Amino acid sequence: MKIIVCIKQICQTYAQTGVDAETHYLAPEDQIFRINPYDEAALEIALTLKDKHPDIEIILLILGPVIVEDELKRCLALGADYLYQIEQSASLGSQDKAKFLARALETLAPDLVLCGKESMDRQNGQVACFLAEFLNQPFVSAIETLNMSNDNKTAVVQRSCGRGARQILQSCLPAVFSVDMGAYGFRMPTLKAQARADIQPVHHVTGLSDASTGKSMVTSYISPPCPRTKRTLAPDSDLASFDRIKLLLTGSRMKKKTQILDGSPEFQVTGMISFLKEHGFLTPAQTQKSK
Amino acid sequence: MSLKYSLKSILHWTIKRPVMTVATLIFHAGFIVIPFFLNAHVILLKTTWGFGWPSLPESVTDALTLLVIICCFIFLIRRLVLRNINDLTGASNYWLLLLAAAPFITGFLAHHHTDNYHFWLVFHILSGEILLVTLLLSIGLFILRYLNKKFNYEKIIFHRFLIAGLMGLCLVITGFYAKGPEWAWPVGSMASLILPRSSPGLQFILNAHFFLVLAGAAVLMPSGFLRHVSASTINIVYWPKRQMGKLGTIAKGKTGFNTIASLSWKQLLDAEACVSCGKCIENCPAVIAGKPLYPEKILQKIFGQIKQGNGKNTEGLNTIISNDEIWSCTTCMACVHHCPVYTDPVDKIIDLRRHQTMCENALPKEVRPMIRNLELFGDTHGKGPAHRTDWIQDNEVAVLSRDHFQTDVLLWVGCSGAFNPRYTTVYRSMVRILIHAGVEFAVLGKKERCCGDQARRLGQETVFNSLAKNNIHEIKKYTFKKIVTLCPHCFHSLKHEYPDLGGQFDVMHASELVQSLIKENKITPRYPRKSLLTIHDPCYLGRVNKIVEPIRKISRAIDGIEIKELEHRRENGFCCGAGGGQMWLHDSIGRHINHIRAEQIVDSGADMVVTACPYCLTMLDDGINAAEPKKPVEAVDIIEMVASSIG
Numbered sequence: 021m022k023i024i025v026c027i028k029q030i031c032q033t034y035a036q037t038g039v040d041a042e043t044h045y046l047a048p049e050d051q052i053f054r055i056n057p058y059d060e061a062a063l064e065i066a067l068t069l070k071d072k073h074p075d076i077e078i079i080l081l082i083l084g085p086v087i088v089e090d091e092l093k094r095c096l097a098l099g100a101d102y103l104y105q106i107e108q109s110a111s112l113g114s115q116d117k118a119k120f121l122a123r124a125l126e127t128l129a130p131d132l133v134l135c136g137k138e139s140m141d142r143q144n145g146q147v148a149c150f151l152a153e154f155l156n157q158p159f160v161s162a163i164e165t166l167n168m169s170n171d172n173k174t175a176v177v178q179r180s181c182g183r184g185a186r187q188i189l190q191s192c193l194p195a196v197f198s199v200d201m202g203a204y205g206f207r208m209p210t211l212k213a214q215a216r217a218d219i220q221p222v223h224h225v226t227g228l229s230d231a232s233t234g235k236s237m238v239t240s241y242i243s244p245p246c247p248r249t250k251r252t253l254a255p256d257s258d259l260a261s262f263d264r265i266k267l268l269l270t271g272s273r274m275k276k277k278t279q280i281l282d283g284s285p286e287f288q289v290t291g292m293i294s295f296l297k298e299h300g301f302l303t304p305a306q307t308q309k310s311k
Numbered sequence: 312m313s314l315k316y317s318l319k320s321i322l323h324w325t326i327k328r329p330v331m332t333v334a335t336l337i338f339h340a341g342f343i344v345i346p347f348f349l350n351a352h353v354i355l356l357k358t359t360w361g362f363g364w365p366s367l368p369e370s371v372t373d374a375l376t377l378l379v380i381i382c383c384f385i386f387l388i389r390r391l392v393l394r395n396i397n398d399l400t401g402a403s404n405y406w407l408l409l410l411a412a413a414p415f416i417t418g419f420l421a422h423h424h425t426d427n428y429h430f431w432l433v434f435h436i437l438s439g440e441i442l443l444v445t446l447l448l449s450i451g452l453f454i455l456r457y458l459n460k461k462f463n464y465e466k467i468i469f470h471r472f473l474i475a476g477l478m479g480l481c482l483v484i485t486g487f488y489a490k491g492p493e494w495a496w497p498v499g500s501m502a503s504l505i506l507p508r509s510s511p512g513l514q515f516i517l518n519a520h521f522f523l524v525l526a527g528a529a530v531l532m533p534s535g536f537l538r539h540v541s542a543s544t545i546n547i548v549y550w551p552k553r554q555m556g557k558l559g560t561i562a563k564g565k566t567g568f569n570t571i572a573s574l575s576w577k578q579l580l581d582a583e584a585c586v587s588c589g590k591c592i593e594n595c596p597a598v599i600a601g602k603p604l605y606p607e608k609i610l611q612k613i614f615g616q617i618k619q620g621n622g623k624n625t626e627g628l629n630t631i632i633s634n635d636e637i638w639s640c641t642t643c644m645a646c647v648h649h650c651p652v653y654t655d656p657v658d659k660i661i662d663l664r665r666h667q668t669m670c671e672n673a674l675p676k677e678v679r680p681m682i683r684n685l686e687l688f689g690d691t692h693g694k695g696p697a698h699r700t701d702w703i704q705d706n707e708v709a710v711l712s713r714d715h716f717q718t719d720v721l722l723w724v725g726c727s728g729a730f731n732p733r734y735t736t737v738y739r740s741m742v743r744i745l746i747h748a749g750v751e752f753a754v755l756g757k758k759e760r761c762c763g764d765q766a767r768r769l770g771q772e773t774v775f776n777s778l779a780k781n782n783i784h785e786i787k788k789y790t791f792k793k794i795v796t797l798c799p800h801c802f803h804s805l806k807h808e809y810p811d812l813g814g815q816f817d818v819m820h821a822s823e824l825v826q827s828l829i830k831e832n833k834i835t836p837r838y839p840r841k842s843l844l845t846i847h848d849p850c851y852l853g854r855v856n857k858i859v860e861p862i863r864k865i866s867r868a869i870d871g872i873e874i875k876e877l878e879h880r881r882e883n884g885f886c887c888g889a890g891g892g893q894m895w896l897h898d899s900i901g902r903h904i905n906h907i908r909a910e911q912i913v914d915s916g917a918d919m920v921v922t923a924c925p926y927c928l929t930m931l932d933d934g935i936n937a938a939e940p941k942k943p944v945e946a947v948d949i950i951e952m953v954a955s956s957i958g
Contacts, residue, residue: 034688035697049697049757054687206679211566211669211773 058136097209118150164202567665601901642891909934
């Protein structure tokens with residue numbers, strides 16, 4: 021059985037001490053390059069499976085250049101078997117990344133693909149679901165535990181739905197799962213495994229040069245409106261005490277333009293699209309393209 | 312005892328330190344051979360018991376005796392001349408040497424009829440008997456200790472004198488019976504007035520008692536615990552070469568040991584030299600707290616493996632030494648300090664930990680986040696290098712950089728100083744003192760990483776290596792006179808363990824610096840502080856690096872301070888329970904070590920305890936709170952105290 025764990029190398033910014041004068045970006049000491057912790061959790065799930073069934077083969081797949089070699093080697097030392105790299109230097113959106121990964125996965129033909137729930141730098145959390153879409157495979161998001169059936173045909177996963185609720189799902193394989201932090205154990209490599217991993221080569225996934233990099237998805241960054249300044253006027257004495265307190269708390273007399281959508285997921289999605297069109301975030305041309 | 316390993320060990324030392332090894336071997340060989348094979352002794356034996364054995368020619372025994380005497384002189388000169396050995400020599404060492412040499416010197420003089428044959432002969436018999444009785448006495452004490460582990464003969468001096476007195480009396484009486492009332496036996500001749508004449512049979516046995524004692528000693532010598540006579544002696548000879556608490560580096564790709572085949576020469580010798588006297592057990596904080604560790608048993612278990620075979624077919628040490636034993640050690644070095652033959656159980660424990668961590672993947676789960684923090688962020692608290700200078704708060708501390716690369720004192724902050732909220736205040740106090748004294752100082756700032764001590768003591772050698780190399784690389788970029796640190800663990804690593812990795816720095820503990828500043832009148836403690844103070848000596852400062860006086864001198868320099876010493880003080884300090892990575896390990900078996908120490912402090916009646924280590928400060932704070940004393944006891948750092956009194 022073959023499990024592929026998709027790994028993203030991220031730049032964790034854990035402190036904001038200022039902006040570097042030369043690069044106009046975060047100060048270098050604020051950055052620590054590491055592997056996305058959710059991807060480490062995905063590897064941990066794969067490794068716990070491997071502890072039970074030693075014939076499992078774990079392949080790490082990275083997209084783009086090798087940035088943190090030490091940490092990747094550490095992943096290999098923890099028990100992963102191979103490291104595959106898709107050579108790609110352009111900066112890509114989630115969908116394009118998923119396209120590249122899907123093409124690579126078609127050639128590698130795994131039984132199970134594990135990804136992190138989201139990356140800690142961008143926090144899009146989209147690659148895994150796009151990947152499942154392109155591979156035409158079932159997808160479960162944010163799983164915490166994973167158990168295989170004896171014949172390796174189905175998997176039972178548990179995911180957290182927030183507020184302490186748990187959801188247990190059964191899925192047929194091959195499938196794509198994204199992994200939440202629940203299974204994060206502090207596995208440590210042994211020195212022997214580390215020495216073995218240090219001399220392991222990086223395999224390249226070739227034959228993806230025909231992949232079109234044409235932008236199929238347009239990302240527009242919308243920053244939320246600045247918070248309204250709270251007017252500290254004395255509340256209108258005409259109002260009732262309840263309204264006066266409310267006025268003080270909300271800061272203004274204006275009503276929030278919030279619209280809560282309820283109903284089935286399909287209805288919510290159509291509602292959202294109509295909202296976006298209404299406010300000009302989506303132009304008719306873009307809508308057609310994505311269709 | 313594996314012959315192969317013993318011979319290898321002896322050969323190794325012969326090549327490394329030829330003079331002392333050869334001298335020791337000759338001395339011990341002569342010590343056994345001469346009394347048994349001296350012509351005169353054999354003749355004496357034949358006349359009393361009617362049988363004997365072939366003796367060595369007189370020229371050989373003569374030469375051997377001379378050699379033994381020369382060896383004794385070598386030992387004496389070595390003790391007098393070599394400084395580091397002279398430091399640890401007490402009166403008892405000279406007495407022991409005199410005791411061992413006297414029978415040979417007097418015998419030699421008597422044999423060669425120098426001037427007064429009779430005088431030297433009697434002196435010879437007397438000194439010989441005293442030596443034998445001392446041997447018997449130590450064996451007797453050993454048996455007593457072995458039967459009753461709590462028998463503390465250092466405390467109960469009365470017992471010691473009682474046994475010695477009894478032995479001496481036996482000697483005098485048997486001497487009287489054997490020799491009759493002679494002028495050399497004043498006590499014996501007096502006793503002869505009281506005692507009745509003995510039967511011929513008894514007289515015969517008493518006459519031969521000298522040989523009985525000698526034969527008994529000879530039988531005991533090679534088997535059992537007296538193996539230490541050789542192993543311990545060699546161990547004692549080579550002890551001064553080692554810095555206490557300094558761990559050896561390991562070769563690339565090696566991971567500590569699990570079988571005795573990978574032990575070094577010194578470690579094998581340590582295991583053989585241990586006589587399981589139990590002094591380490593009496594002083595080990597883990598044992599006192601009821602944890603499963605017994606330092607002596609670690610050595611004895613390793614020795615058991617050595618006895619079993621040549622180290623290839625024996626099972627792994629992890630089958631006989633449990634994980635609980637290994638992870639209970641606080642590396643406080645109390646066992647090393649108290650060992651009479653200078654064995655070192657701690658470096659074995661660390662090597663076993665290295666194996667557990669780097670080969671078996673058995674590092675306790677609770678410290679793994681800390682090790683991961685060290686790997687990713689380079690500090691034990693996981694805050695990251697960007698926050699390393701947050702403790703400074705305002706800009707009064709210079710940070711070394713490419714433009715500002717020269718300073719007098721490089722203040723080493725360490726993880727506790729930068730991130731532990733309690734200890735950051737102590738570092739700010741230190742900054743105040745340095746500014747007040749006009750000392751030019753700077754910190755490394757964001758370039759600094761953890762010194763790696765905690766990772767190393769937990770067996771994570773790779774993490775220690777990467778951190779230490781990074782630090783050495785950073786420190787070497789700048790020019791400074793000395794590094795000053797407040798943390799004894801950082802101090803020990805920087806001073807003793809970094810040189811192995813190529814970082815030779817002049818390192819000084821802050822208490823030493825502050826003491827010298829007070830001495831030079833650069834700072835004067837102005838405001839008196841009326842309190843009864845007691846001192847907790849951090850292990851890595853007091854015991855390991857022998858820096859005990861500065862804390863006391865500083866305390867005395869402040870008016871109104873009265874010092875009340877604890878029972879466990881100075882080099883004999885009691886661990887706070889946080890060293891050796893115990894700060895991050897779960898302490899589930901037995902009592903908490905810091906609670907025991909806190910109770911000792913509370914019982915002393917002091918209202919303030921002074922220490923000089925971030926870990927000790929945290930542990931004592933917790934322990935004193937847990938002890939819930941009626942009178943509040945405050946735990947402070949020595950630096951804080953000075954800073955508050957200079958105003």
